[in-house]
Amino acid sequence: MENKNNFAFLSISIVTASIILAVGLSGIVQKDSSISVRGLAQREVPADLAVWQMSFSLGDNDLKILQKTILEKTKIAENFLKKYGLNAEDYIVQAPSITDNSINPYMDSERVRYTYIAKVNLLVRTNKIQDIKKAQANSLDLASDGIAISQEYENRISYEFTGLNDIKPAMIAEATKNARAAAAQFAKDSGSQVGKIKKATQGLFSIENAAVGLEDTxxxxxxxxxEYLLK
Incomplete structure (x- = not known):
């Protein structure tokens, strides 16, 4: 009889311990429960920097004459830029590159018009977005002065935005707010409440053109x- 009582007592003790352990584990799991969500922030801003490789080619059979022509045409191009509000601090005149066709073994001498071909480059880099756009749009006016501005893809205006650090804090705050709203919805659906942040990771900022034709935005x-803790 005593053995039966001991066995019954032992069985009850095991069951009781199991219940306590289960309740304890349940409390631990609930305490450490969390949810991981993502928050997005996006905005459009106007570009604040424009770069334009303004280039044109000149040719002659005499290097001295070509040198004089380069200086004359470069001055005309500079005055053109100044006409649209782009001053000396907005551009630099790069050293011209000159090709000597007389030493090119693959060149058909009968078809060569000029022995020497020079490429002149003015690198425009400015925050005067509207001024540089007007200058490029009217660059055909230089044709009357014997200057044909290259319209190749690499000579198009490229636009940049340099003020990212100024808007970073606000955008991160907005993304975090959106993440918490998503977490709150999940928590509501599961009968929980959103607690403190357990872990957070900031993604990389991406800067892209707003759309084709809107490269300046x-x-x-x-x-x-x-990752939020759940109550």
Missing amino acids: KSIRVVTQV
Whole structure:
């Protein structure tokens, strides 16, 4: 009889311990429960820097004459830029490159018009976005002065946005706010409440053109990954 009582007592003790252990584990799991969500922030901003490789070619059979022509045409191009509000601090005149066709073994001498071909480059880099756009749009006016501005792809205006650091804090705050809203919805659906941030990771900022034809407007985007504790 005593053995039966001991066995019954032992069985009850094991069951009781199991219940306590289960409750304890349940409390631990609930305490450490969390949810990981992503928050997006996106905005469009105007470009604040424009770069234009303004280039044209000149040719002659006499190097001295070509040198004089380069200086004359470069001065005309500079005056053209100044006409549209682009001053000396907005551009630099790069050293011209000269090709000597007389030493090119693959050149058909009967078809060569000029022995020497020079490429003149003015690198325009400015925050005067509207001025540089007007200058490029009217660059055909230089044709009357014997200057044909290259319209190749690499000579198009490229636009940049340099003020990212100024808007970073606000965009990160917005992304985090959106992440918490998503977490709150998940928590509501599961009968929980959102607690403190357990872990957060800031994604990379991306800067892209807003659309084709809107290269002077930039779309900035960042995604944050946030893990919240659940109550």
